[in-house]
Amino acid sequence: MSDDRDNTDVAFRVASPGMMTTLQDGGRHGQGHLGVPPSGALDTMSLGLANALVGNVSEDALQAFGALEITLMGPRLRLVGGDCVVAITGDAEITVNDRPVETFRALALREGDELQIHRVLSGARAYLAVGGGFAATPFLGSVSTLARAGVGGFDGRALRAGDRLPLRNAARGQECAGRVGEPHLPQREKRPIRVGLGPQSDFFSRAKIARFFSAEWTISTLADRMGYRLTGPVLASARGHNIVSDALMTGSVQIPGDGQPIIAMNDRGTTGGYPKIATVIRADMARLGQMKPGDRLRFEAIDPAHAEHLWRGRQEAFRAYLARLAI
Amino acid sequence: MTPTYQIVPLADQGVLIDCGETIDIEINRWIDAAARAVRVAGIDGITGIVPTYRSLAIEYDSVMVTQRELISRLGQLVGALRVSHRRCRRWRIPVTYGGEFGIDFDDFARRHGLDREALIALHTAPDYRIFMIGFMPGFAYLGGLNARLHTPRRDSPRTQTPAGSVSVGGQQTAVSSVEAPSGWHLLGRTPVRTFAPERQTPVLMEAGDSIRFEPIDSERFTALRNDRDWLPEWEWIDDGRPSP
Numbered sequence: 001m002s003d004d005r006d007n008t009d010v011a012f013r014v015a016s017p018g019m020m021t022t023l024q025d026g027g028r029h030g031q032g033h034l035g036v037p038p039s040g041a042l043d044t045m046s047l048g049l050a051n052a053l054v055g056n057v058s059e060d061a062l063q064a065f066g067a068l069e070i071t072l073m074g075p076r077l078r079l080v081g082g083d084c085v086v087a088i089t090g091d092a093e094i095t096v097n098d099r100p101v102e103t104f105r106a107l108a109l110r111e112g113d114e115l116q117i118h119r120v121l122s123g124a125r126a127y128l129a130v131g132g133g134f135a136a137t138p139f140l141g142s143v144s145t146l147a148r149a150g151v152g153g154f155d156g157r158a159l160r161a162g163d164r165l166p167l168r169n170a171a172r173g174q175e176c177a178g179r180v181g182e183p184h185l186p187q188r189e190k191r192p193i194r195v196g197l198g199p200q201s202d203f204f205s206r207a208k209i210a211r212f213f214s215a216e217w218t219i220s221t222l223a224d225r226m227g228y229r230l231t232g233p234v235l236a237s238a239r240g241h242n243i244v245s246d247a248l249m250t251g252s253v254q255i256p257g258d259g260q261p262i263i264a265m266n267d268r269g270t271t272g273g274y275p276k277i278a279t280v281i282r283a284d285m286a287r288l289g290q291m292k293p294g295d296r297l298r299f300e301a302i303d304p305a306h307a308e309h310l311w312r313g314r315q316e317a318f319r320a321y322l323a324r325l326a327i
Numbered sequence: 328m329t330p331t332y333q334i335v336p337l338a339d340q341g342v343l344i345d346c347g348e349t350i351d352i353e354i355n356r357w358i359d360a361a362a363r364a365v366r367v368a369g370i371d372g373i374t375g376i377v378p379t380y381r382s383l384a385i386e387y388d389s390v391m392v393t394q395r396e397l398i399s400r401l402g403q404l405v406g407a408l409r410v411s412h413r414r415c416r417r418w419r420i421p422v423t424y425g426g427e428f429g430i431d432f433d434d435f436a437r438r439h440g441l442d443r444e445a446l447i448a449l450h451t452a453p454d455y456r457i458f459m460i461g462f463m464p465g466f467a468y469l470g471g472l473n474a475r476l477h478t479p480r481r482d483s484p485r486t487q488t489p490a491g492s493v494s495v496g497g498q499q500t501a502v503s504s505v506e507a508p509s510g511w512h513l514l515g516r517t518p519v520r521t522f523a524p525e526r527q528t529p530v531l532m533e534a535g536d537s538i539r540f541e542p543i544d545s546e547r548f549t550a551l552r553n554d555r556d557w558l559p560e561w562e563w564i565d566d567g568r569p570s571p
Binding site: 029030031032033034035036038139140146148149150151156195196198199243244245246247249250251252269270271272278279280281282283304305307308311312315 | 335336338339340341343345348349350362375376378379381382383384389390393395459460461462464465466468504505507522524529533534
């Protein structure tokens with residue numbers, strides 16, 4: 001971590017780190033040929049909204065600014081060296097100096113204030129953005145933390161107690177204090193996770209594919225930023241569970257030897273050797289990113305053109321909303 | 328040579344140009360050429376190009392390009408593709424075999440009825456082609472392992488193996504880049520930092536490059552490892568074949 005030589009600058013001091021808190025932005029795209037996965041926020045709309053609330057606007061609202069991604073239990077942070085404006089998105093219980101405050105609102109913090117994100121109530125993740133952004137050095141164009149490779153974020157890892165998180169330009173965003181956004185909670189949408197079949201669905205009999213769609217799956221305790229393991233009926237492949245290594249997408253649903261699906265998430269490997277029965281559509285990734293161990297889900301097949309229509313519609317509506325918010 | 332391929336959707340996340348279940352140098356050359364052609368074409372909306380042993384995945388954003396347009400353009404591009412030989416690098420990668428550097432070396436040698444020198448000779452003899460960089464940042468999957476050394480993976484994978492491990496799994500050998508779980512047999516370690524985030528080029532080697540391993544002793548390993556600026560030697564070759 002940075003030392004205290006420049007402690008006149010505005011920073012958060014981490015009193016307690018939370019369960020798994022990392023800096024994430026819209027992701028490190030286009031590096032798969034180097035074996036580098038995209039990383040980035042699992043719920044990019046909550047990330048974009050948190051940044052918009054504190055006035056962090058750029059050409060691509062989802063990309064340019066990082067925010068802390070908070071998993072289930074959040075950190076306690078003390079503001080040192082000056083004032084700033086923050087916004088927290090997600091369904092979370094938060095306090096400033098132990099008094100409850102609201103999410104989806106730009107909050108002015110004073111030097112010495114203690115901000116705590118106690119727990120995420122529904123969903124799995126909340127996002128904390130700060131006016132002017134966090135001061136972190138990008139790696140291959142992104143500040144997203146990839147702990148497995150020790151890159152991005154603060155020292156390439158999740159927060160630890162005692163860390164100092166410098167802010168880039170804390171004077172920015174003051175004019176946004178009090179700005180209120182509409183709650184955006186993808187976890188409220190209760191419908192199957194939609195997928196496209198393939199590319200190795202031919203490894204599975206018609207009966208197994210039917211089972212994949214009829215079963216209710218439970219997200220196991222082995223669910224992290226790399227992938228979610230599901231438990232449910234065993235999907236044995238007719239042609240074995242090893243393929244010549246093939247590319248993974250975010251959302252690829254792999255079936256390893258034990259017949260229990262693994263959904264590849266943002267910190268996934270770039271390639272994998274298990275057959276893939278399906279791929280989750282883009283529009284449903286944020287909702288999946290808000291799911292946690294014990295949550296249940298079903299899958300539904302839709303065609304790619306329909307998936308594209310859903311994604312474009314969602315992106316257009318979201319961008320239009322962010323534009324209105326900034327007025 | 329144009330392999331048989333299919334272009335298939337990966338929901339609205341990507342499309343896959345899939346050449347099937349074969350590990351073959353000519354197919355891998357075609358995929359490498361296709362990846363370069365797609366990169367040069369600069370199609371709007373493409374967000375990633377991932378070549379593998381047997382396929383080329385294209386990530387895209389449908390806000391910028393529809394899958395239908397994309398598949399049509401990719402079909403034209405790769406349908407007209409000619410694979411010409413290209414210049415690529417051949418790296419000299421020093422390896423310390425056995426002992427704490429390769430904890431499976433002795434068992435592996437015994438299993439194949441080889442003594443230390445014979446195993447090292449067999450493993451260092453070929454020019455290996457990098458068929459794919461994947462799984463982890465900078466992890467290099469190599470083709471060209473002598474059939475005598477083909478070995479099924481370990482029954483139970485290790486949860487952590489050191490960066491720079493040189494290992495064998497099935498008919499493949501590999502150079503790892505960061506600490507990672509692995510079910511492969513660890514024969515040795517290289518002091519080369521194939522992935523170094525602070526370096527101008529964080530990932531040293533690319534798919535299509537070649538590797539020749541050279542045995543070194545543990546003192547040399549330590550000396551090279553401690554020299555943060557040291558990089559392995561390499562030379563230009565013509566796509567895995569010695570220059571004329």
